[in-house]
Amino acid sequence: MHTLEQLRRGELAGIQRLDLAADLTELPDEIFALADSLEVLNLSGNRLRALPHDLSRLHRLKVLFCSDNPFETLPEVLGDCPQLEMVGFKSNQLREVPAAALPAQLRWLILTDNRIDNLPAALGERPRLQKLMLAGNRLSELPQSMAGLHQLELLRIAANRLEALPDWLLQLPRLAWLAYAGNPGSDRAEAAALASHPQAPVARGELQLGRLLGQGASGLIHAARWNEREVAVKLFKGQMTSDGLPHSEMAACLSAGRHPQLLPVIAPLQQEPGQPDGLLLELLEPRFAVLAGPPSLASCTRDCYGAQQRFIAEQLLALAHGVASALAHLHARGILHGDLYAHNLLVDSHDCRLSDFGAASFFPPGSAQGAALQRLESRAFGILLEELLQRCDTPPAHLAALIVDCQQADTRQRPDFAEIVERLQ
Structure with a gap:
């Protein structure tokens, strides 16, 4: 964490990331002296209610965190920032999200734990958007325009006021990680x-x-x-x-x-x-370790593996079959895991445990929407399998076709986990 004194003395010249929590009520002018280098600005934990109208002077800014501040409206000046692609306003007092506040290059938007009851149609006009986190608001519907978010891969809409999921949502071609528990439609x-x-x-x-x-x-x-x-x-x-x-x-x-x-x-x-x-x-035996690290700011929706991390074919097949079997079991019980990632897998050689049900949701087994949800998670499995194959010196040839099938843009053509388990055997 940096200090206001360091900033004012000019000691931070040339830095790319600034973390400043100093009970601020306004943005210090000295921040603009960093305009030619600053890419990540973290202002979380202050008392900010607004941002300066000329924020776009930070012309290299890519990431802005303003969590735990008393903002009531997402600042429109964000939309003027030419390179801004990640915006985080978690646990504020946000009620309004103006269309003008959404940067053109937006890739990752975090508005968790606020008081938002509607979203602008312009949200569906941000073609680079991959990750959208809206849990803990007051949304009773999602804008129809979001059907055009063809790059959206992760969506968190848990703990809102949604009675049902719109059909178009489950047809998004790249959506792989979805959390929607804690809504009226799933409370029972x-x-x-x-x-x-x-x-x-x-x-x-x-x-x-x-x-x-x-x-x-x-x-x-x-x-x-x-x-x-x-x-x-x-x-x-x-x-x-x-x-x-x-x-x-x-x-x-x-x-x-x-x-x-x-x-x-x-x-x-x-x-x-x-x-x-x-x-x-x-109690899990200490021999198990997390398979990979969670996504970074740069990777957005992709896990981070060790530079030297490799898998042999036998190990890869055992892990893939174990994960698929666990998912087939959950789906048969009407549970969507919602966060199928390597960073949620605990592994010891050929053995694994699927953990972290924080994004899990319920669905009615046997329903058309339930089938669509299961195939949404098939895409997450295809991505995981692809990541493992990329780190295998002798990848099993027959898995390449399974990866393609699991990630088909037409969600109806993807295999469910009963078929995936059968093909892995």
């Missing part, structure tokens, strides 16, 4: 899942929490002891994540059932006032 399925788990909630007093094992967007995972067993406990943090609501994730985890490639859930934790929701999990 989530409530039923939370009420139907066979194991009664576990009292927190029965647990002895141990060391922190890891953390993600939705919570912290601790080692613990329960009834003389070594277990893990996930404690959810906050009321809203970038993907949606903690109770939606809990509902999906409790409904997922048992499968060799899923992390087994033992029981929910008993709810207590002032305490976060939680889940009791089987």
Whole structure:
């Protein structure tokens, strides 16, 4: 984190990224001295309500974060910035999104956890848009113009007021990662899942929490002891994540059932006032490690692998079959994972576990929309398989056709996971 004093003394000349949280109520003029180098500007955690009318003087600016500020309207000056492609205004007080505020080069837009009840039709006129995060707003519909977002790959619309998903949404040719839980259209399925788990909630007093094992967007995972067993406990943090609501994730985890490639859930934790929701999990052996890192600002929707990371054909086939089998199991139970990525796979050689249900949603099995949702996730699997094949010295030849089939622009022609499992066998 940089300081205002460093900026004013000219010590930051030539930097490409500036992180400034200094209780600001307006943008310091000294920032414009960085115009010839500044590409990433992080102003999160200040008290800004507006941005200067001449923000476009930062002519190299590509990324702007203004989360945790009291903005009520997305500033129209954003639309004047010629290179701006990533905009993040999470956890503000946004009510309005003017059409003029959407930069022409927009590729990644984060408006999570605000008060937005409608979006401009101009959103569908941003052809480069790949990633759109709208969870935790008040949207009751999406603009029809979004049917023209042919590059859109990731969409988060959980915890809004949507009664149903529009049919055009599931026909978008590149959409692969979708989260829509916590809307009126899915609330009943989530409530039923939370009420139907066979194991009664576990009292927190029965647990002895141990060391922190890891953390993600939705919570912290601790080692613990329960009834003389070594277990893990996930404690959810906050009321809203970038993907949606903690109770939606809990509902999906409790409904997922048992499968060799899923992390087994033992029981929910008993709810207590002032305490976060939680889940009791089987403890995963430490030999498992995350397969890849999450997307970067530059990669947008693609995971980041180690420079030397390679896979042998036998390992690749085992991992692909394990993941596909887990997805087929979830889909048969009416659950869309919503975040099928290498960074959500825990791997030990040929063995894997699919984790992180923060973007999971329910759908009615056997319905036409349910079938379309399953084939949406087929594209995510095709992308994952392609990434693994790119890092395999002797890639199995027959997988190339499966990758193409999973990523077909015509979503109706993609295989579902029952077929994918069969082809991998």
